[in-house]
Amino acid sequence: MSTADQIVVEQHDLAGCTVVDLDGRLDARTYGILRDSLIKLAIEQPRALLVRADRLEVTSTSALTVFSAVWMRINQWPAVPMVLVTGDEQQRRLIDFSGVRRYVPTYSSLVDALDAIEEPPQRRRHTADFPPIPASSHAARAFVRETCRDWNVVARLEDALGVASELIENAVTHAGTELELRVELRLGYLTIAVRDQNSKQAVLRQSAQGRLSGYGLQVVAALSLAWGCSPTLGGGKVVWAVLSLVPHRLATFTV
Structure with a gap:
């Protein structure tokens, strides 16, 4: 499947969390697709969303604000924590520059992200x-x-x-x-x-x-x-x- 002009969102469960693997291009056209996909997964109320973005092609720092936008939509309810996972140094610098880290923590590995997830409050x-x-x-x-x-x-x-x-x-x-x-x-x-x-x-x-x-x-x-x-x-x-x-x-x- 070509991901040159689209975004692919795949997920699987891990220790009560939903791991989201992203592939393709994040731009103005795919921004809404990714935003809604992550919100839908959060509504199911997993322990956390662990979003792996290593294979994501980011066209601009403004496109990365999709993760801040999702955080704002899910913070009050369903109140599911979300973290980004990427080992790509250039991508991590873009995330830092975009200001997304103020809302969404970023880790270099899935193991580190999973270790950082606190037990959710009892519902x-x-x-x-x-x-x-x-x-x-x-x-x-x-x-x-x-x-x-x-x-x-x-x-x-x-x-x-x-x-x-x-x-x-x-x-x-x-x-x-x-x-x-x-x-x-x-x-x-x-x-x-x-x-x-x-x-x-x-x-x-x-x-x-x-x-x-x-x-x-x-x-x-x-x-x-x-x-x-x-x-x-x-x-x-x-x-x-x-x-x-x-x-x-x-x-x-x-x-």
């Missing part, structure tokens, strides 16, 4: 499947309420119920596919995520009058520390929101 996770019908919103609220009570999560319960309702209703209206609701607890953060099989991204849009449309996502944005929409393996997407369980919340932002 508690419950999932449930729902059909794309209006009644699923009520059922999703009941599922989130029961899950939070099982975990003794009292703070932000009403907010979590509101986020779950809005995400499910939005997916029923716009995706129209079978839905998976995921509730996750990690280090004082509660995540509500809804996965569907429609690749169309969920976004807040502005009307001609400058007002936001998509009321449900406004609610999600207002209640969450961070929210976003990420592509998934198989062609669908997951829309997620992270709620802080600590008293003082940071300003909401979208990734």
